[in-house]
Amino acid sequence: MADEVIITSSLNRPRYPALDAEQVAYVYLEARPREGVATVNAPLNLALVLDRSGSMAGQKIRDLRQAARLLLDRLGPQDLISLVLFDDHADVLAPSRPAVDKAALLAQLDRIDERGGTQMSLGLQAGLGQLQAGLSPDRVNRLLLLTDGETWDDEDRCRELAGRAGQLGIPISALGLGDEWNQTLLTDLAGLSGGSWEFIDTPDRIVAAFQHVVAVMQRTVVTNANLTLRLVRGAQPRAVWRVQPLIDRLTARALSERDVQVALGDLPREGQSVLVELALSPRAPGAYRVALAEVNYDVPGGAAGQKSTADVLITFVADPAEAQAVNGAVMNTVERVTAHKLMTRALDERETADAGQRTQRLRAAATRLLDAGEVELAREAEAAAAQLAAGHSLSAGATKRLVSATRRLD
DSSP states (O other): OOOOEEEEEEESOSSEEOOSSOEEEEEEEEEEEOTTGGGOOOOEEEEEEEEOSGGGTTHHHHHHHHHHHHHHHTOOTTOEEEEEEESSSEEEEEEEEETTOHHHHHHHHTTOOOOSOOOHHHHHHHHHHHHHHTOOTTSEEEEEEEESSOOSSOHHHHHHHHHHHHHHTOOEEEEEESSOSOHHHHHHHHHHHTOEEEEEOSGGGHHHHHHHHHHHHHHEEEEEEEEEEEEOTTEEEEEEEEEESSOEEEOOEESSSSEEEEEEEEEETTOEEEEEEEEEOOOOSEEEEEEEEEEEEEOTTSOSSEEEEEEEEEEEESOGGGGOOOOHHHHHHHHHHHHHHHHHHHHOTTOOOOHHHHHHHHHHHHHHHHHTTOHHHHHHHHHHHHHHHTTOOOOHHHHHHHHHHHHTOO
16 A cells, blocks of 8 residues: 555744745654554564663662563564673573563573673674564564663774664664663664663663553554655755654754655654754745655565655745744744753763853753743753752763653653
């Protein structure tokens, strides 16, 4: 069936002023599987890649075992599962197999204990090997990574493996437990593979996080989705943000002078939405097609290499008074994305800004959050700004909680 995915386009304004200077337009794109496709239940190919280094001792390892047990309960005999543990070595505790003999798998889970240091790349490599054994266009493929700490001197190798996973159509769900894991690295692993990352603040939430990953896989009806923007001359993308189900900046890859592509990964039944920030050169009054939005994707158990398209049309008017109206829903999304962007820049360890600049960004984020109706989160951002202004640093846990909370703005 053609056009299994429907693309809809909305703008932050119904009309834009015909200016002599460049201006910015925000395009809200939604990619949603058609109702008929959304009833498909594809079998899963899942690898659990779990940190069992010494820092996982105690409640963490106990909750990890329980989460893995409950995850197994949600799998059917048609699903494939593998289990990889890593410290400063990697062990394939359970090679890829149908989730049939759950008693044997459960017995393997009881063998999980903590030891050693952390070499994440070894776990990722072993997990990808297991997934490749069962890799099929008829399955939903996913690597679930959980870690609670920093990996040792192999971050570049981890990123290389994440890029390889993306090429194979294997998104990584990267879960960071506690305060000490490397947020920059896990964000990169998710982005490079077309996956997602999550912050788990306490061990008792591992169960819910695992169940969520499986639930998303079981709702997936479209895989390997890529959004390509084919832009006319004078339209340049400044940024592309995923806004549903979570806010994340997507890495745009230039295909040609005016074509860019971002990886959407898997689409669940409810679809995905993105916000595109476009810079538009001056134009005379009139209606223009400024871009063609194209989503390429596969349907597990169906056709591969499918494509859906939608035009992005913008109307420019000579009278500025006619361009005053705004699309409230899109502008609310813009406010939330801006709040997340400011929060991330203020708290990103890679940023070289001084405390004053970070404080300003946090206060600007608090203002945006208030405008979006997020009063409690705005208060937390303002409190963090006051702490920085007083010369105090924020804890790693507080930083992760604030960034994670702004990703969930809906």
